Amino acid sequence: MDIRGAVDAAVPTNIIDAKAAEVRSNLVNWQSYLQSQMISAEDCEFIKKFEVANSEDKQLILTREGNQCAKTFLNLMAHISKEQTVQYILTLIDDTLQVNKHTVLTHD
Numbered sequence: 801m802d803i804r805g806a807v808d809a810a811v812p813t814n815i816i817d818a819k820a821a822e823v824r825s826n827l828v829n830w831q832s833y834l835q836s837q838m839i840s841a842e843d844c845e846f847i848k849k850f851e852v853a854n855s856e857d858k859q860l861i862l863t864r865e866g867n868q869c870a871k872t873f874l875n876l877m878a879h880i881s882k883e884q885t886v887q888y889i890l891t892l893i894d895d896t897l898q899v900n901k902h903t904v905l906t907h908d
Contacts, residue, residue, distance in 0.1 A: 820891050820894070823884075823887045823888050823891045824888070824891055824895075826884060826888060828851075828885050828888050830844045830847055830848050831844065833879075833880065833885075838879050838880060839875065839876060839879055839880070840875065842868075842872075843871075843872045843875050843876060846865070846868055846869070846872045847872055847876065849861070850869065850872075850892075851892060855899055858896065858899065859899070862896070869896075873889065873892075873893055876889050877889060
């Protein structure tokens with residue numbers, strides 16, 4: 801692949817991909833949500849660990865702590881109303897589901 805192909809591959813192909821990339825770039829200060837008691841220490845610890853993990857590590861986390869992951873995502877969605885943070889959480893959930901389509905679709 802030449803440099804032009806590499807650049808084209810890095811450019812989002814539609815408005816949704818562009819928005820998701822923008823949302824991913826806005827890191828959330830989970831510590832402030834914990835300090836304001838909007839999220840639990842358990843959820844704060846999990847989401848901070850999960851969001852910085854690479855794809856392989858996320859897969860391992862999901863295998864070992866899948867129930868905690870679901871619980872944390874649900875708790876965050878239930879207790880946070882800031883639009884930017886909700887978008888971030890939804891993007892993180894979507895990314896997780898996209899990477900793990902096979903696991904999600906075949907899990908009982």
